[in-house]
Amino acid sequence: MNEARLTTIEQIEQFLTASGSIEFSAADDNGERYWHISRVLARFDYPGRNKRERGVLLRYLQHTSGYSRAQVTRLVTRWQCNRLAAVPLVKRYRAPAAPFARKYTAVDVALLVEMDQAHEDVCGPAIAHLLQRAYRDYDDPRYERLAKLSVSHLYNLRKSAGYQARRRSFTKTRPVCNAIGVRKAPGPEGRAGFVRIDTVHQGDQDGVKGVYHITCVDAVSQWQVEACVEGISEAFLLPVLALIIDQFPFVIVGFHSDNGSEYINHHVASLLEKLRIEQTKSRSRHSNDNALAESKNASVVRKHMGYDHIPQAYAKPINAFYQDTFNPWLNLHRPCLFATLITNHKGKTVKRYKPQEVKTPLECLTQLAPLGRVTFKPGITLEALQIQARSQTDLAAAQAMQSAKRELFAGFVKPKRRA
Structure with missing residues (x-):
């Protein structure tokens, strides 16, 4: 973007009004956005502007650079500090040339999985001691790196994606052990x-x-x-x-x-x-x-x-x-x-609620009493309950x-x- 023709604050305000829905992007590999901010601040003499004009310039830089208002404010402050010393505004950070090397490889994780499986997940200090013994006492060169593994990082490896992909265990819900009551369905x-x-x-x-x-x-x-x-x-x-x-x-x-x-x-x-x-x-x-x-x-x-x-x-x-x-x-x-139990063509017992099986609890007791399936309390009879029910519709x-x-x-x- 060539914005050298914007020379006044009024032109910048008109630009912001006209380009409110336009987004700007920059290939920032060489610090292009930093150079753009420095050029605008120097061309418009940012330190000599009043408060309103500074606000317009900050909005303009925020819009064209894509940075947040807080980031633009930090860069402007740094530019003003460096201006007197003639130090250009440049990036202070850069991406690493190469990613950090892994100390413990996938082979080490596989060895840790093997050790955990054999000993059924004993505590971290015990596994760390076994890894040291494997290299020190039994001269197994595969455990050279794991012999120096700390207990805290051992737990980190257990949480890693590589470990979880090789070993994942599921346990059933344990019932609460309480001696009160019998754990069964009523019969x-x-x-x-x-x-x-x-x-x-x-x-x-x-x-x-x-x-x-x-x-x-x-x-x-x-x-x-x-x-x-x-x-x-x-x-x-x-x-x-x-x-x-x-x-x-x-x-x-x-x-x-x-x-x-x-x-x-x-x-x-x-x-x-x-x-x-x-x-x-x-x-x-x-x-x-x-x-x-x-x-x-x-x-x-x-x-x-x-x-x-x-x-x-x-x-x-x-x-x-x-x-x-x-x-x-x-x-x-x-x-x-009331449900009726029916055995379907697959041999499964299912419940069906038929219209003719709709009744009050008292009517159900009336059907159960002749079969000897109800034991009434002393002083209570089925006839007394029926009289009470007939006293009101x-x-x-x-x-x-x-x-x-x-x-x-x-x-x-x-x-x-x-x-």
Whole structure:
């Protein structure tokens, strides 16, 4: 680019306006951009210009050289310092004539891989000592360079691409070793009394925790009990767990949860052992072990309680709403889908949800009772549950539940968000 005809600041301003969308490039092998900056600064007498004119020149140099504003400012400052000493503006750096030579070659990496494989990845100091012995005591010339390998650089070689390409190992996920509970899927075999439990958090707001909903559902009859607690420590959880178990009309035989510490602890284990209830927990890589409780979290809890933050202070009225209105409606009037196991042409057992298998949990208990698959608690009979269900129609029970829910939500006073 020949820009010698630009002799005034006004011409440079017009040039910048007209060439705003044009990009300039320079073959900078010989410091062409540095020479261009020096010529412009000298021709326009940069030190004698006022502040506005200096700004125009800096924008011009930034546009034509391709350097950033900070880099142009540094070069202009250096030019002014060198001008009095008549030192030209030149580059202070250059690319190396040849890349750095590798001290440890691919052959050395292969020897290190061989040593690591034979000794099954012992610590770095031990491998470094073995490499020294291979050269010093056993006179193997291949280990001459590796005998001087430091322990820190040994780990660098292990992380290198050449090492990783030759040796890469994968390990399976190790299950948590906890003696509490049996790691297996529940085996109800068509009997009621094997419940699955899970926890739903109602969200945080400005670092303040919300309430926790507890979903407990029978694996066969889908009889469901919802509860609410302020926190998931044993101080809040143990009394509510006893209340949940008490609300089931039949005897609880099995108690299944995921591996969360709120259920896998000695306090819960002691409570279940006192009631002679078997405690099981989900297995690794078996996401369906607790799928029924997790599906109820979405279709019941999130649908009716939503996702918004609810302060912990309202756990008690929510729990009263669950016990008095919500749980009876769930089990006596809300239909559920029940799966039918079918063996397809490939011999695989699959689940199908047929329209004729839609029923309420109470209707399912009515079918299980004649088969001897339900053990009701003392003082509770199937006839009493049926009378309770017939005291209200399904529509009236749902409307009463919705009315109680609106009244519950109207009493919530949520904290104001921080500005």
